[in-house]
Amino acid sequence: MNESRLSRDAVAGAKSDSDRSPTHASLRIAAMNLLARREHSRAELAEKLGRKLSGQGDYAELLNEVLDRLSEDGLQCxxxxxxxxxxxxxxxxxxxxxxxxxxxxxxxxxxxxxxxxxxSEIDWYEQARLVAIKKYGEEPPKDMRDRARRMRFLQYRGFQADQIGQAIESA
Incomplete structure (x- = not known):
């Protein structure tokens, strides 16, 4: 009876050691959990899953297999x-x-x-104009300082110079 208990304990211990190393299924589940929250790029998924694998060895090939399979299945694009x-x-x-x-x-x-x-069918000029109106209203800039402030704001938001100029002129 003691022998069977030891063998069960040994098997359980070996099983828990193998469970610590990532498998294809465990990586796929982790990736699907991330994708269930929001879309991720392939590089983002690789980075996040790589963080989970850090210190556990080199699993780059396994990670690439999982990511390739997710792409093939249409789960990651x-x-x-x-x-x-x-x-x-x-x-x-x-x-x-x-x-x-x-x-x-x-x-x-x-x-x-x-x-x-x-x-995309986005009109970036209109987008810049709407952002400027939302922030500053439809009044034109009072002076050069106010105009410069509006330009910096739109520049920070990522609009191009011609889009900014037209947005400020039309406001």
Whole structure:
């Protein structure tokens, strides 16, 4: 009886050691949990899952397999992430330059970003005008100092110089 107890304990101990190393299924579940909250770029998922794996060895190949499979299954798509990110940031009043910069930080390829931006039907001039009106109202700038303040604000939001100029002139 003691022998069977020892063998069960040994098996349980071995099982818990193997459970600590990530498997394809455990990485996939972790990735799906992240994707259930919001869209992620492939690079973001790799970074977040990589943090979970840090100190456990080199699992880069396993991680790439999981990410490839998620893409094949349609659960992760950089294009879908980029489109959702663009909509989200436009709703927050951000301009194209800032959106491009943030997508670059998320690890999205610049060619994909350019394609999604060019295919979007966003009127950036109108977007800049609406952001300026929301912040400052429809009154034109009182003086050069006020004009410069408005320009800096729109520049910080990521709008281009021509978009800013037209937004301030039409306000």
């Amino acid at each position: 950089d294009r879908r992430f980029t489109e959702a990110f663009l909509r989200s940031r436009c709703n927050k009043g951000q301009g194209p330059r800032r959106i491009i910069q943030e997508l670059g930080r998320c690890g999205v390829e610049s060619a994909l970003v350019s394609e999604v931006l060019s295919n």
